[in-house]
Amino acid sequence: MDLRQLRYFVGIVDEGSFTAAAQRLNIAQPALSHNIRNLEEDLGVKLLTRSIQGVKPTAAGARLYEHAQVILRHVAQATEQIRGYCGTPSGSVTIGLPASVALVLAVPLVEAVRSEFPQVSLRIVESFSGTILEWLNDGRLDFGCLYDVVKTRSFASEPLVAEDLYLICPPGAGNADIAFDDLSGVQLIVPSRPHGLRERLEKAAREKCITLDVAVEIDGLPQIKTLVGKGVGCSVLSLSAVLDECRQRTIEARRITEPVLRRSVHLCRPRGMPLTEAAGAVRDTMLRVLRDLVGQGVWPGELLLDGAGDD
Template sequence: MDLRQLRTFREIAEAGSLSRAADRLRIAQPALSRQVRLLEAEAGLPLFTRHGRGMELTEAGRELLARVAGPMRQLEGAIAEVRALSGVVAGQVALGMMPTVAAVLAGPLSRRVAERHPDVSLRVVEGYTGHLIEWVQRGATDATLLYGAATDFHLPVRDLFVEGLVLAGPAGSGLAPERPVTLAAAAERPLVLPSRPHGLRAIVETAASRARLTLNLRHEADSFLVLKDLVVCGLGFAILPRSAIRREEQEGRMEIAPVIRPAIRRHVVLALPPDRAPGRATEAVLALLAEEVAARARDGDWRAIGSD
């Protein structure tokens, strides 16, 4: 087994097709097929199921990919760090985010990285809190954003920002920023919430439980885009960070009202892998992330931790 075989295996798994992987790697398909056969022979099990639509990982293939993705990223990062001794910050950085944060941060942060460090490739990975923790622990991501106070995690953690949540409803629902609603009143509305693995669902349910309230849950949506569509279509109300629905609010497709008694806030932190320090490319991206958070705080969207 060598790194070339593992890189071929990873590319085919991500592309889902030998031809697409060949195009990405600019290597002839027969050469890729040979690398896969050698790896399967060494593993002693088939790693892919071949079918007319492409190639799909077997159970053994999924297990191998989960185990090698982190170490491969670390090896590739080590090479990038050596190249960076020339003075140029370069390499690939994978940053995990929750969907409602990615909706606000992914685009502006990617632009900052492209402008300031053109040799750095940023990959934003969306996921639930449980997945984000797992990915950063095994090295599949270089850093990740998470919900919760820094003391909640057994990981190196940096505080980022706090943001209040609002009740969001469709146009014509009568909500207004100058007329807050109590959590008790919000709980009585037909609610659209993410499913339980989602950190935002946990924040809302924890607040309701502490206030001894029962939520009137009507719909669940794992996709943030679907959740917003359900609200816009008038199928229910959602409790969301205002920054993530600014566009819908400005376009008049959603109305919002702050939630009070009690106010609900999300606390966002940055978590790093437990077993290695961030490389130069990662630190460069994290510095730009801090700049973007500070800019959002100045605009009033968030309260950066440590600010007045």
């Protein structure tokens, strides 16, 4: 097994086709097929299957694909870090963001990085916190934003913003505060377990000895907001996730009190993974963009930045 074979294999899985992969990798298709046959022979297992739907990995191939992505990523990071000594940040940086964070941070961050570091290729992946945590542990991300992080040996973290949670209601509900106890009579639209927001709500409910009425479980921020706007039920979200809808009066936001529900957003990165010049530049840019967003009220919350992580 060598790096070239791994790149070819990843290219085929990504494209779902030998022909498309050959074009992307700029290699003749017979040579590509020959390399994959050699790889399968070396490993003693079939890695790919062909059908009318295209080329897909076998169970063994899927596992190799996961390892290959990490291996190739580490090789690329090593290359980029050495090249970074030229003084101009370059290379790729991958960040994982939960949907509510991506909604407010992704666009201004991309604009700033593109303007200041044109040789840096920024990739933003939007996913659930559990998936982002998994990718951080696997070394697939340079950074990831997570909520309410507990210190761990697997990754370093630094707090960014603390934000209150609101009851998000259909139009006409008003914006007066609501006590947490009063949520027991509200039909809720919330993510399914083990989503962090769902667990935060249920923990508070247990502490207050009340039962929440979960009417709908759906793991999608846009769908949750649409259902609330149509009067199907209410939800619990951060204010930053619904600012546009509140301004348009398509939904209402009521701050939850007694107790106030608050969560903190942390920037995390894998421990032991060298920080490339490009990743360091993107981190600094992200913190500056974040300060601006909070200062301008675009991201409602309390700034927690102290200028350093807990390395």
